[in-house]
Amino acid sequence: ETGVTQSPTHLIKTRGQQVTLRCSSQSGHNTVSWYQQALGQGPQFIFQYYREEENGRGNFPPRFSGLQFPNYSSELNVNALELDDSALYLCASSGDGGPYNYGYTFGSGTRLTVV
Amino acid sequence: DQQVKQNSPSLSVQEGRISILNCDYTNSMFDYFLWYKKYPAEGPTFLISISSIKDKNEDGRFTVFLNKSAKHLSLHIVPSQPGDSAVYFCAASRGADGLTFGKGTHLIIQP
Numbered sequence: 001e002t003g004v005t006q007s008p009t010h011l012i013k014t015r016g017q018q019v020t021l022r023c024s025s026q027s028g029h030n031t032v033s034w035y036q037q038a039l040g041q042g043p044q045f046i047f048q049y050y051r052e053e054e055n056g057r058g059n060f061p062p063r064f065s066g067l068q069f070p071n072y073s074s075e076l077n078v079n080a081l082e083l084d085d086s087a088l089y090l091c092a093s094s095g096d097g098g099p100y101n102y103g104y105t106f107g108s109g110t111r112l113t114v115v
Numbered sequence: 116d117q118q119v120k121q122n123s124p125s126l127s128v129q130e131g132r133i134s135i136l137n138c139d140y141t142n143s144m145f146d147y148f149l150w151y152k153k154y155p156a157e158g159p160t161f162l163i164s165i166s167s168i169k170d171k172n173e174d175g176r177f178t179v180f181l182n183k184s185a186k187h188l189s190l191h192i193v194p195s196q197p198g199d200s201a202v203y204f205c206a207a208s209r210g211a212d213g214l215t216f217g218k219g220t221h222l223i224i225q226p
Contacts, residue, residue, distance in 0.1 A: 106160070
């Protein structure tokens with residue numbers, strides 16, 4: 001499978017609820033990372049997984065958690081949603097050759113609105 | 116504290132001329148720098164990268180220059196084409212810390 005696909009594309013949740021966002025990475029890409037992009041801002045790094053283990057985390061609270069599966073899919077879970085969690089959530093993957101020659105491949109994102 | 120800054124929210128350039136997008140950073144530990152292009156309703160697309168041990172990298176119409184002493188990098192697009200109109204993000208990397216992005220510059224190519 002080529003490219004990175006994310007689901008759903010749009011989502012509306014109520015404050016205090018929990019949400020799971022899904023990502024299907026490009027086949028062979030063992031590194032997956034998640035980013036939050038607020039309106040008018042650049043993407044902010046949430047965390048990164050390599051071969052199903054978290055190996056990097058940005059400045060996000062523990063209520064942001066993730067999983068990576070052997071079939072190159074991954075999840076971002078957010079508990080106790082807050083209004084400020086409203087943003088575009090981007091999934092990105094890269095192969096073992098490293099992201100620097102070919103960059104991370106990003107999905108089109110999930111637009112989350114918390115009301 | 117913004118570690119990667121793109122101080123121009125927008126830039127307008129005539130078709131065929133050179134587009135120069137600028138980026139400044141504060142963290143001297145960054146070891147790779149990347150440029151991404153983003154169209155509305157799409158994810159960022161990788162354009163070009165440069166290692167901190169180099170000062171220039173070129174790929175077709177795109178060239179990235181790195182000035183480590185000034186903590187400054189720039190992306191040159193020549194010649195600029197209408198399809199280059201998009202938001203351009205500068206990003207920096209340090210190991211497994213993920214990418215640190217700037218806020219982006221909206222490039223508009225005018226016919």
